[in-house]
Amino acid sequence: MPNGAFSQKEYAAIAVQFKNSNHYAAGTDAYNDQVDRQKASLKATLSKRPRDRQKQLQASAQAKLDKQSDKLKQQEKQLAKVPSGYQTTQTKAAKQELTAGKKKIAASEVQIKQIAKPTYMYNDRSTNPGYQDYFDESHSIAAIAIIFPGFFLFIAILITFSTISRMVEKNRREIGLMRALGYTKREIAMKYIVYTLLAGILGAGLGGVLGMLTLPQFVFSLLSNNNLTEFVGVIPWSYLAQTMVAGLIATLGSALIVLTINLREVPTNLMRERAPKAGKRILLERIKPLWSHLSFNQKVSYRNLFRYKGRMIMTIVGIAGCTGLILTGFGIQDSVNDLVPTQYEDVQHFQALVTVEKATQQVHADNIAAQKPVMVKSITARPTHGTANDTVTLMVPKTTTNFAKYVTLKSVATSKRLHLTNKGVILSEKLATDMHAKAGSSVNLQIGGKKVTAKVTGVTTNYAGHWLYTTQAYYKKLTGNSVQTTTRLVKTTHTKKAQREKLSRQLLKEKGVLNVSFPRYAASSLSTGGLGSVVLIMIVMSGALALVVLYNLTNINISERMRELATIKVLGFYDREVTAYVARENVIFTIAGIVVGWGIGLFLHQFIMVKAQTGSILFPMTIHYPGFIWSAVITGCFSLFIGILTHFKLKHIDMLDALSAGE
Incomplete structure (x- = not known):
C-alpha cells in the first residue's frame, strides 16, 4: 500500500x-x-x-x-x-x-x-493464524501417532512372536536330529538367528522406509492449504531405529526364547512328537443343568477353548486391539463432527451476532425471536508462568436476567449451573487450562492496553474458542470504564442459508447496524487438526491388521492340531462339522475380542482427544452407536472371511499324511 x-x-x-x-x-x-x-x-x-x-x-x-x-x-x-x-x-x-x-x-x-x-x-x-493452524493440525496428528503405531507394533510383535515360535516348534524333530549328529547348540541356533535377523531387519526396514516416504506426504496433502503446498520429506532415523528394534524383539527374541527351551531337552525327546496337551475339566462342567444341555460338539469346543489358554489369550488380545483401533477411528470422526453442533447447541444458543452503533438500539427483522444486549470485546489473557498469550472474547451482558437462554454456563468440575456475579469472571475450559487457572485463582488480562488481574469464580464447559464472561459492575471495577453494550445476541426462528442471507440483508439496511455474523456457520474455519481426514487411513489399516491377525492365528491353530482334525475326519465328521469344530472357537474368540476391544477403544479415544486439544479447541468425548456397530461388523466380516478360507483348507487335509507316524 x-x-x-x-x-x-x-x-x-x-x-x-x-x-x-x-x-x-x-x-x-x-x-x-x-x-x-x-x-x-x-x-x-x-x-x-x-x-x-x-x-x-x-x-x-x-x-x-x-x-x-x-x-x-x-x-x-x-x-x-x-x-x-x-x-x-x-x-x-x-x-x-x-x-x-x-x-x-x-x-x-x-x-x-x-x-x-x-x-x-x-x-x-x-500469532499468525494460518501459520499456527498448520502446527496445531500437526500436533493433532501427532496425538494419533502416539497411540496407533504403538498398538500396531504391539499386535505385530504378538503375531510375529507366535509365527516364529511355531516355526521353531515345528522343527523340533530336525533340531533333535542335528543334536544327535553332533552339531552344537550354537550351530543349530545360528540357522534360526540368521533367518529371524534377516526377517526383522528387512521387514522393519522396508516397511519403515516405505511408510515414511508415502504416508507423511499423503497426510500433508490432506492438511495443506493455499499457503503451504510444498512438501519437504524428512526421514526421522530415530523412529526407524525404534521400529527395527521392535521388529528384532519380535523375531529374534521369540526365536531365542523357543530355542532356549527346546535345546535344553535331550535329542531323543526332541525327535518325538510333543504329546498333545491333556484336556481338563472346566468350570462350565460344574454347572450341571447348563452342561447337560450342550451338544457333544459344543462340549468339545468349550473344552478346547480353555485347553489352549495361551492361544486363546493371544487371539482375544489381537482381535481386541484391532477392534479398539477401529472404534477409536470412528470415535475421532464423531468428536470432530460434533465439535460445532455441541458448541452451538449445548453451550451457546444464539444464532447471530449483530453489532450496532448505539447501545440503546434494538434490531428488528421478520424471524428474530429474541435478542440480548451485550458487550463483546477481544482481549488478551496472559499466564502467570510462561510467555504464550491467548486472544479471548470477553462477553458482558447488559443484565444477567435470562442470560442462560443464550449461553449455558456449566461447571466443568461439578456439572452444576454457574451464575455471573460481581465478584469475578468465568473462564471457558480450554482457556482455564492454558492459563493454569481454576475457581478461586486469578488470571492476568490486558483490556484495551490496560493490564488487570481478575478473580476467577468458575470454569465453564466450552468446546470452541476462548471465552470470558463477567458482569457490568465487575468490568467497571477492573477497568474503570462503563460497558457499552453495542452487540446483540440474536435468536432466530429459521437458520437455513437462504433465511440467514435474508436476515442479514434486512438488518444491514437498518440504520445503525454495522455488522451481522452467524458464528456457527462461520465455524468451518475452526482448526480441527485435520483429524477427520486421517481417520479413514487408520480404520483401513486397523481392518487390514485384524485380517492378518485372524488369518495368522487361525493358520497356527490348524497346523498345531492337524493330527487332531485328521482324526475326527477319520471318525466320520463331515467337512462342515470339521469347519464348525474350529470355527466355533473363532466365533467365541471374536465376540470376546470385540467386547474387550470396545473397552480399549473408549480408553484410546479419550486419550487421543485430550492430546489433540490445540489452540482454542476442546473436542467433545462422543462415540455414537454406529461406531460400535461398524467396528464389530468389520471385525466380524474378517472373521467370516477367514472362516471361509479355513473351510476350504480343512477340506483338503490329507488324513494319511497327518496320521502317519514320524518314526
Whole structure:
C-alpha cells in the first residue's frame, strides 16, 4: 500500500530475527524454547523502553506546547504595548484569544503529564493464524501417532512372536536330529538367528522406509492449504531405529526364547512328537443343568477353548486391539463432527451476532425471536508462568436476567449451573487450562492496553474458542470504564442459508447496524487438526491388521492340531462339522475380542482427544452407536472371511499324511 494510506507518522512494529534461529526446525519444542528464551532476553533488554518512550512523547508534546506558549508571550507583549485609551474591538478579541490560549496550554500541560507509558507486545510467528493452524493440525496428528503405531507394533510383535515360535516348534524333530549328529547348540541356533535377523531387519526396514516416504506426504496433502503446498520429506532415523528394534524383539527374541527351551531337552525327546496337551475339566462342567444341555460338539469346543489358554489369550488380545483401533477411528470422526453442533447447541444458543452503533438500539427483522444486549470485546489473557498469550472474547451482558437462554454456563468440575456475579469472571475450559487457572485463582488480562488481574469464580464447559464472561459492575471495577453494550445476541426462528442471507440483508439496511455474523456457520474455519481426514487411513489399516491377525492365528491353530482334525475326519465328521469344530472357537474368540476391544477403544479415544486439544479447541468425548456397530461388523466380516478360507483348507487335509507316524 502507498504511504499515503497510513495516517500515523511513527512505525508501529519491528520485525526481529534472532541469531542462530535457522538451526532449529520451526514448530518443534527446541525452536519454541529458543524463541521463548530470546523473547525473554529481548524483553529484559527493552524493559526501560516504555519509560524512555513516554519521556520522548512528553518531551515532543512539551516542545510543541512551548512554541505555542512563546507565540502567546509575544502576543501578550505586543498587546501590553497598546495604550489603554487606544484599545479597539480587535484588541479586546485578541486579549480574549490570549486568555483562552493560556487555559488551553495549561490543560495541555496536564494532559502531557498524564501520557501513559506505551505497551510493548512481543509476538512470535504463532500469532499468525494460518501459520499456527498448520502446527496445531500437526500436533493433532501427532496425538494419533502416539497411540496407533504403538498398538500396531504391539499386535505385530504378538503375531510375529507366535509365527516364529511355531516355526521353531515345528522343527523340533530336525533340531533333535542335528543334536544327535553332533552339531552344537550354537550351530543349530545360528540357522534360526540368521533367518529371524534377516526377517526383522528387512521387514522393519522396508516397511519403515516405505511408510515414511508415502504416508507423511499423503497426510500433508490432506492438511495443506493455499499457503503451504510444498512438501519437504524428512526421514526421522530415530523412529526407524525404534521400529527395527521392535521388529528384532519380535523375531529374534521369540526365536531365542523357543530355542532356549527346546535345546535344553535331550535329542531323543526332541525327535518325538510333543504329546498333545491333556484336556481338563472346566468350570462350565460344574454347572450341571447348563452342561447337560450342550451338544457333544459344543462340549468339545468349550473344552478346547480353555485347553489352549495361551492361544486363546493371544487371539482375544489381537482381535481386541484391532477392534479398539477401529472404534477409536470412528470415535475421532464423531468428536470432530460434533465439535460445532455441541458448541452451538449445548453451550451457546444464539444464532447471530449483530453489532450496532448505539447501545440503546434494538434490531428488528421478520424471524428474530429474541435478542440480548451485550458487550463483546477481544482481549488478551496472559499466564502467570510462561510467555504464550491467548486472544479471548470477553462477553458482558447488559443484565444477567435470562442470560442462560443464550449461553449455558456449566461447571466443568461439578456439572452444576454457574451464575455471573460481581465478584469475578468465568473462564471457558480450554482457556482455564492454558492459563493454569481454576475457581478461586486469578488470571492476568490486558483490556484495551490496560493490564488487570481478575478473580476467577468458575470454569465453564466450552468446546470452541476462548471465552470470558463477567458482569457490568465487575468490568467497571477492573477497568474503570462503563460497558457499552453495542452487540446483540440474536435468536432466530429459521437458520437455513437462504433465511440467514435474508436476515442479514434486512438488518444491514437498518440504520445503525454495522455488522451481522452467524458464528456457527462461520465455524468451518475452526482448526480441527485435520483429524477427520486421517481417520479413514487408520480404520483401513486397523481392518487390514485384524485380517492378518485372524488369518495368522487361525493358520497356527490348524497346523498345531492337524493330527487332531485328521482324526475326527477319520471318525466320520463331515467337512462342515470339521469347519464348525474350529470355527466355533473363532466365533467365541471374536465376540470376546470385540467386547474387550470396545473397552480399549473408549480408553484410546479419550486419550487421543485430550492430546489433540490445540489452540482454542476442546473436542467433545462422543462415540455414537454406529461406531460400535461398524467396528464389530468389520471385525466380524474378517472373521467370516477367514472362516471361509479355513473351510476350504480343512477340506483338503490329507488324513494319511497327518496320521502317519514320524518314526
